[in-house]
Each structure stands twice: as structure tokens, then as C-alpha cells.
Amino acid sequence: MELIIGLLSGAVGGNVAGSLLKNLNQGVLINSLSGIVGGGLGGTVLSMIGAHAGGGMDLAGILSQVLGGGIGGGAVLAIVGLLRKQLGK
Known part of the structure; x- marks a missing residue:
């Protein structure tokens, strides 16, 4: 059950980070x-x-779990966004 909470909060964290960091x-x-x-x-x-x-x-x-998942989700989104941005150039 803890893993599910982490995964769900990660998905939310990724979307929140995406909305805050428009360029990523x-x-x-x-x-x-x-x-x-x-x-x-x-x-x-x-x-x-x-x-x-x-x-x-x-x-x-x-x-x-919510805090760790949210922060981890935002961090991985930032990494993915930076990588995709660099590969697109």
C-alpha cells in the first residue's frame, strides 16, 4: 500500500512540477x-x-510517502524535461 501512495503522489508531483516549470x-x-x-x-x-x-x-x-513521492516525481520530471530539451536542439 505504501508503494501505491508513493506512485500516486509521484504522478501528482510530476504534474505540479510541470505546471510550475512551464519550460520543462x-x-x-x-x-x-x-x-x-x-x-x-x-x-x-x-x-x-x-x-x-x-x-x-x-x-x-x-x-x-506522499512527500517522498511528490519530490521524487518533480525531480524526475525536471530531469526528463531537461534531457528532452537538450536532445531537441
Whole structure:
């Protein structure tokens, strides 16, 4: 269940980052896919380094998954946007 929360919050984070960073916006589909990848990676990395507050489905655990997924989703979208921009030149 934690992974699903990370993936969903990553998709949201990717779309939010796309709307805030207009020059890196790739459209809803690419923003969502990049966010899903980043959300999964963000949640996994947080768990691996021990920054996962709480251990499960308590409020702290859910919030850390949402935060990690959202930040990871935005970061991967930014990377994808920069790469596509550079390859398009």
C-alpha cells in the first residue's frame, strides 16, 4: 500500500512540477509517467536511508510517502524535461 501512495503522489508531483516549470512541461502523460517513476524511486530511497518516518500506515508513514513521492516525481520530471530539451536542439 505504501508503494501505491508513493506512485500516486509521484504522478501528482510530476504534474505540479510541470505546471510550475512551464519550460520543462511535457504534457500530462509524460508528466504523470515521469512522476510515477520518481515517486517509486523517492519512496524507496527514503526507506533505504532510514528517513521513512513511521513504519507503516500511520499518519507519519503516509505523509513521508506522499512527500517522498511528490519530490521524487518533480525531480524526475525536471530531469526528463531537461534531457528532452537538450536532445531537441
